[in-house]
Amino acid sequence: MEGSLMPQGKPETVPQDGLTTRQRRNRPLTMVHTGPMKGKSTAAFGMALRAWNAGMSVGVFQFVKSAKWRVGEESAFAALNTVYETTGQGAPVRWHKMGEGWSWIQRPGHEADHAADAQEGWRQIQRDLAAETYRFYVLDEFTYPMKWGWVDVNEVVHTLENRPGAQHVVITGRDAAPALLEHADLVTEMTKVKHPMDAGQKGQRGIEW
Amino acid sequence: MEGSLMPQGKPETVPQDGLTTRQRRNRPLTMVHTGPMKGKSTAAFGMALRAWNAGMSVGVFQFVKSAKWRVGEESAFAALNTVYETTGQGAPVRWHKMGEGWSWIQRPGHEADHAADAQEGWRQIQRDLAAETYRFYVLDEFTYPMKWGWVDVNEVVHTLENRPGAQHVVITGRDAAPALLEHADLVTEMTKVKHPMDAGQKGQRGIEW
Numbered sequence: 001m002e003g004s005l006m007p008q009g010k011p012e013t014v015p016q017d018g019l020t021t022r023q024r025r026n027r028p029l030t031m032v033h034t035g036p037m038k039g040k041s042t043a044a045f046g047m048a049l050r051a052w053n054a055g056m057s058v059g060v061f062q063f064v065k066s067a068k069w070r071v072g073e074e075s076a077f078a079a080l081n082t083v084y085e086t087t088g089q090g091a092p093v094r095w096h097k098m099g100e101g102w103s104w105i106q107r108p109g110h111e112a113d114h115a116a117d118a119q120e121g122w123r124q125i126q127r128d129l130a131a132e133t134y135r136f137y138v139l140d141e142f143t144y145p146m147k148w149g150w151v152d153v154n155e156v157v158h159t160l161e162n163r164p165g166a167q168h169v170v171i172t173g174r175d176a177a178p179a180l181l182e183h184a185d186l187v188t189e190m191t192k193v194k195h196p197m198d199a200g201q202k203g204q205r206g207i208e209w
Numbered sequence: 210m211e212g213s214l215m216p217q218g219k220p221e222t223v224p225q226d227g228l229t230t231r232q233r234r235n236r237p238l239t240m241v242h243t244g245p246m247k248g249k250s251t252a253a254f255g256m257a258l259r260a261w262n263a264g265m266s267v268g269v270f271q272f273v274k275s276a277k278w279r280v281g282e283e284s285a286f287a288a289l290n291t292v293y294e295t296t297g298q299g300a301p302v303r304w305h306k307m308g309e310g311w312s313w314i315q316r317p318g319h320e321a322d323h324a325a326d327a328q329e330g331w332r333q334i335q336r337d338l339a340a341e342t343y344r345f346y347v348l349d350e351f352t353y354p355m356k357w358g359w360v361d362v363n364e365v366v367h368t369l370e371n372r373p374g375a376q377h378v379v380i381t382g383r384d385a386a387p388a389l390l391e392h393a394d395l396v397t398e399m400t401k402v403k404h405p406m407d408a409g410q411k412g413q414r415g416i417e418w
Contacts, residue, residue, distance in 0.1 A: 039248070041255075042259070043252035046251035050282060053281040054414050072258070076259070076262045076299070079296075188246050189400045190252075
């Protein structure tokens with residue numbers, strides 16, 4: 001019985017959108033994790049873990065400058081990709097990071113150009129969405145290239161609104177643009193109540209990275 | 210160079226606690242994810258994923274009534290435990306859930322007694338903390354048995370304050386008690402800004418569970 005697998009929450013209203021319950025249930029979701037606290041990406045990778053288990057292919061795009069960040073998650077998801085390849089459990093995972101240059105562009109001998117890199121990454125995401133390459137996308141820290149004007153937020157919203165199929169997208173980062181929040185189905189704000197760094201605590205491997 | 214692996218954040222103050230930087234860095238952390246929004250457990254499992262990759266053994270204790278919840282996470286972490294057992298990458302993961310009866314108690318023929326189950330679960334956690342069974346504990350929805358008076362919050366704080374070694378503990382759930390928040394090193398509140406269930410959207414496999 002599928003009903004018995006449903007979580008506790010129930011819709012408060014039934015929308016007049018002409019969709020069946022099944023259509024609504026399989027609707028692609030845009031999710032944004034924003035706010036000043038650190039759990040934004042962590043929660044996004046927790047969602048990716050659940051998606052992986054449900055057999056959804058996962059594409060991660062890291063819009064950060066340092067390839068050293070999220071090494072823990074990258075390594076764990078590489079292990080999960082191997083689980084999929086060897087046992088069939090879960091789904092494929094592909095991991096792209098801007099810090100090392102996107103894997104699909106080669107510009108030997110050129111200076112780093114973060115704005116161009118971010119734009120190239122976004123173009124690849126557009127191609128992947130058009131081709132329905134993945135079922136679940138993590139666009140990690142993607143709010144920043146939008147904030148800095150490297151990627152046009154209205155183009156992002158337009159692309160997301162018109163993407164085919166049932167591809168879920170979660171976007172993380174501070175200062176998400178109002179147009180993106182307006183488009184999103186789910187917005188979670190992580191608020192810092194108390195953090196060990198306030199008390200002079202340094203980051204720890206396995207906790208902070 | 211360990212320094213090059215450090216994340217962006219830097220302590221704002223250096224505490225006068227007589228500890229060396231190394232001691233402070235390896236200090237056991239108590240983390241609480243609370244607030245009305247759903248990402249609390251998801252972020253905790255995202256942290257567990259990172260801990261697993263850093264070679265920390267993970268113990269999960271689910272204080273929920275239904276064994277159907279978090280099936281995605283449980284299955285994914287079972288796969289990660291298998292990765293550890295077959296390749297040595299990561300660390301062992303053990304998963305305990307109250308809904309099916311704790312694995313260490315057998316009471317055939319007895320009625321369910323959630324208060325007694327919660328108390329038994331907490332006693333096991335106390336034994337595991339004393340024995341340093343795990344390096345990273347997820348006490349999922351553990352705020353509720355405290356809220357309902359099944360487990361004494363002052364006893365929990367006392368146990369956590371006096372635990373040996375460098376065992377990290379993350380506790381999730383709404384309405385965390387003030388005494389627990391006072392003890393915690395890190396408190397994150399997940400705030401709902403926008404949720405698809407508000408618009409009549411039903412839960413989806415791979416997204417909600």
